[in-house]
Amino acid sequence: MECNFGLFGPQVVTGLILGFLYALIALGYTMVYGVLKLINFAHDVIFATGGIAVFYAFGMWFGITEPVSGVELLLVVGLSLLIGGIASSLSAAVLERFAYRPLRRRNAARLSYLITAIGASFFMTYMYQQNFLLGPGRRPFPNYMSRQSAVFEDLLGTRVTDIMFLLVITSIVCLIVLDRIINQTRTGRSIRALSEDITAAQLMGVNVDRVIVTTFVIGGFFAGIAGVLYGLRTGSVEFNMGFFPGLKAFTAAVLGGIGNIRGAVLGAVMLGLIESVSSVCIGSEWRNVVAFSVLVLVLVFRPTGLLGERMGG
């Protein structure tokens, strides 16, 4: 149970990388919460959908089985992120349209939303598990990016692979793009208006249904990108690959103050660090226990999170 401080550097780096991944997923939770005051429990499957879509598109149809390089690599990576993002956006939009909207129409109780979300999550996960889709085991993720080659051989004692580097860069770009969307575009203004007061926004002429779908689509897009990056990093996809990342991203969103986008990023990075440092200090088999204990403690002592629950930047 002793901390080996020599391993701290690598733990910080892996923690940060993990944190950025959680942040991308957490955005979806936090945006939907901001607008609908609803936890979209099915967001974990939306995340998984991104990775699984690329698994099908590249592995099965395009048949990319070897690492590529140069311009080709950039194109392939870009395309895969786009495919993952679009697939997840679509699934999020379908979920909103066919599961949540009917409930909104009749002003259903909150419990109904939660149960629907749980149902959707398990429905999709176990559809993926059926043999006509992924089946029960792990499936190899298309290895169009080398898992060996590293940009930095030694950064704070860590070997930073191309994939890790890609993960961080993509996440940062996504976060900046989202910040722009929320704070500087018409759509973003509508989303913020909805998160402040849905009735008032409606009276001011905001098309509520459209903005809500847009929110799901944006959140889904980032989750899809995260799904692809996660597939690249772990080298595999699995029907329930979304469960733990989803749960932790949610923890991160709550930690930062759910509904608050910057809070989600802060919470995600903190959780990534806590998780990777505790793997060294306590033992990696306890890292999930630590992460959820953090969640419980945060909720009990600071239920509005570190930065509070306001969406605007």
Added chain:
Amino acid sequence: MAGSDRDLRTYLGDRYPRTAERIPDEVIKVAQPLFGVWRAIGYGRYLLAILVMIAIPILMKPEIVPFLEDFDSPIPYINGSFGVSVLVDTGIYILLALGLSIVVGMAGLLDLGYVAFFMIGAYTAALMTDSGGAEQFHFVVWPNLAALPFAVLVCVLAGVALGTPTLRLRGDYLAIVTLGFHEIVRQTANNLPQTNGSRGIPGIERPQLGPIEFTVLGSENYWFYLLIPAIILAVIMIRHLEDSRIGRYWTAIREDEVAAAAMGVPVVRMKVLAFAIGASTSGVAGWIYAGYLTFISPANFPLLASILILAAVVIGGLGSISGAVLGAVLVQGLPQVVREASGGETIFGFDPETGRIAVFGFLLIVVMIFRPGGLLAPKRRRVELSEASAAEGVIVDETAQPSKDEIEFASSVHEAAQHKEGS
């Protein structure tokens, strides 16, 4: 209160207005006397239920009764130990669904980690009885039956321990915290040497009730008989709670927490109570399960089980006791029979074991959208009203005409307002 002479159609109409209208008169005419008997026997219903439950395993496997050895099962297909093991599994799920129906159905608290309590009950039983050899950690080594009250007690305490800090939270946070709680409990059992980690605890002692040994081969029959009193007692307990201020408080909290508090409901205390009482049935279920399987490991208590139990409660009808029982049969009993019928083959491409989770996940959405009440609606309290009170009108206070002063005040303010706008 409603008498036993109540009309069947009225009774059904109260619960399922649209369905009741469609039932033809002939059916009502035939069913009315039966309904009368049903209402007249009162607690006799439970006796009837017990008789039916005792009869089912005998029908499936007549040889368990000495003088029926030569008979063939009248239920040819699901006979034998398979049929009875389905009954036991279903019975355990009924107990779990009953407990969860208090938490989710009545009090409206979405507990996604309910199986954690089941697991705590089973592990308590395992660690208090002879199990897993001498090197296995034990709290004590007691006869199996002696562990039962402690399995229940530990579950209740766990319910209070989880509930006290978290039940102040908003409803949707609770769902995720309970999910995390399940993961914490499962991983703890998976990592601790005392619980033998992921290898689990084998060789758990089976209970002995006087002359009835639970050790003989094919003893599943007796296990089902052990479940009968547990289920009946749980149903009576919940029914009685439902009919009291405690049950009404839970429903009030589910309906509107703020209003409940304003009507004097001690919200947090009642929620913790719902958690604790809900956990108690899973303590019994866990104890039975540990002795029945004689081997438990964290893999026996997946999150999926929580989701299936939730599906049972929701599909059966939130807050409805009979609904919870029906739901448990649907999510646990039926799929096993279907799986056996399919001979392990896939059905429309669905694996019978994992596919049911997809199916029930989908059903959760469908039920919430199209029939939020589920299949069976909970009992609502009603009174017989006399004709006079039904015809009585709204009180109109004839004297309460606006006074001259009031009109003057209103119009003076109004005039002043117009004056201001004009200037």
Added chain:
Amino acid sequence: MDSLLKVNNVTMQFGGLRALGDVNFEIVEGEIFGLIGPNGAGKTTLFNCVTGVYAPTEGAVEFAGAPITGKRPDQIVDIGICRTFQQIRLFPNMTALENVIVGVDARHRTSVFGAIFRSPRRKREERESEDEALRLLDFCGVKRYANDLGRNLSYGDQRRLEIARALATKPKLVLLDEPAAGMNPVEKNGLRGLVRKIRDEGTTVLLIEHDMKVVMGLSDRVAVLDHGEVIAEGHPEEVQSDPKVIEAYLGTGGAATDGKAGQENSASDEPGTVSARAREPGGEK
């Protein structure tokens, strides 16, 4: 006459917003006390401070001589204060009878074990609560809906049912938050009769109301709240001739000059209220 409720220097601060500033007034036992003021003046916030939903930032509330600040809402009910809500908050899927019984339950003491084992006390209390609930439903003129679900009642009847539910806790003081909002003139008339009847039965009434006719005709004394401060207090005639009061109503754009303003406000129901849920299809009984 003894003072029943004493609000002493109550201040309520939400972040930078001062919803109540140094509010003082007293309610005497047996009176109908009206609390009026334009929208956003802090009337409901004050209700929430008295009933334990909020703890005031500063100041204290005393009830029958004992401090009640910082107590939980259910403790406040035990002490003898009960309320209704501006946005109706019934238990929509419980029958009218059950709604009221929940209120009666607050005075009962059946324990978990008493409930499980059907103790004699539980039997007695259940019988009592049904009789009492029916009496109150009758008192408020909604007895014939006893078996209907809360959400299926008309708007005016939902208001009456909410009052019946509050009275079921046998409060010494009942707080009515805009009981006439959204009612038609006939219903309003009936309501005035009901409020008088409540007072005549010995319950003190604190009434928030937008409708001047209702408030002025009913109240023994009135306090006017504006921007979180009491700007006038006294008998209705004194208050309505107070220039500050007229100014306060005009200062907000003259919106609240007559009863209609209250109706307009309550028309924009928050989602999740009973009236909004009344449209919910497919709910089975």
